[in-house]
Amino acid sequence: MASVLDISVQHHTANRSGRDFVVGDLHGCVDALRHLLRLISFDPTCDRLFSVGDLVDRGEQSEQALALLDKPWFHAVLGNHEDTLCAVAEGRLRRQWWYGIGGGWAAALSSANLQHYAEQLRTLPLVRVVGSGPERFNVLHAEFFGTDAELDAGNFSSKTRQQLLWGRELAMGKGDPQRQRGLSLTYCGHTPMRDIKQIGSQVxxxxxxxxxxxxxxxxxxxxxxxxxxSVEEARAEGAAALALP
Known part of the structure; x- marks a missing residue:
């Protein structure tokens, strides 16, 4: 599903004026995000929120999640569900396949609206690197085997790109964490866990x-x-009435 428009790696300087946060796969669960942002007293003037991707599908608020891309404080990487949306918009994948993995919310979307979202999503990098030296951390969707230097180079083969978006070797115990020696702490999503879990260099x-x-x-x-x-707990707390920053 590679596209010539792919952006590989985007670097961000360390945040000296505020705080940095990373959020797991949203999957259209924006009400839960509203609650959490209030809970952490998120300040959009100086704080930043990085996303491991998969903003859309499965949850009820995919279009609201896509609207986050317009927020200056929100920085997402491409997830496999966004990549799938782009493939459908570009005519490389049938809509029915996408609907099978949670894209049914888009059944009523016109081709023009879908194309608009795809154009936005194609501006997202596969990897974000935040800070440098000991305080550095990386953000990507699924998994990466290699060093920081190899990640920074961004010369990803089709196989590596597939791993960045779809890989589960590490999460399923089939990937060797030693292949991540030299990789800074790397926040990822893609594979749901009962709780946060670090395997090798990935969290x-x-x-x-x-x-x-x-x-x-x-x-x-x-x-x-x-x-x-949870979404249910957030809504019980009145999250649906909260405005996003």
């Missing part, structure tokens, strides 16, 4: 917000803090 923060018993998780890398809530 899996997708806690299945869209599913029964699942929760949306936000972490603050520098402070090693975390917050989680």
């Amino acid at each position: 899996f923060i997708d806690t299945g917000a869209f599913g029964a018993g699942g929760r949306l998780t936000i972490v603050e890398p520098k402070a090693l803090r975390r917050w989680s809530i």
Whole structure:
């Protein structure tokens, strides 16, 4: 599903004026995000929120999740579900296949609207690198085997790109964490976990917000803090009435 428009790696300087957070796979669960942003007293003038991708599908608020791309404080990487949306918009994949993995929300979307979303999503990088030296952390969707230098180079083969978007070797115990020596702490999603879990250099923060018993998780890398809530709990707390920053 590669596209010539793919952006490989985007670097961000360390945040000296505010805090940085990373959120797990949203999958259209924006009400849970509203609650968590209020809980952490998120300040859009100086704080930043990085996303491991998969903004859309499965949850009820995919279009609201896509609207986050217009927020200056929100920085997402491409997830496999966004990549699938783009493939459908570009005529490389049938809509029915996408609907089978949660894209049914888009059944009523016109081809023009779908194309608009695809154009936005194609501006997202596969990897975001935040800071440098000991305080550096990486954000990507699924998995990467290699060093920081290899990640920074961004010369990803089709196989590596597939791993960045769809890989589960590490999460399923089939990938060797030693292949990640020289890789800074790397936040990822894609594979739902009961709780945050570190394997090798990667920290899996997708806690299945869209599913029964699942929760949306936000972490603050520098402070090693975390917050989680289910969509149901967030709505019971009045999250639907909260404005996003």
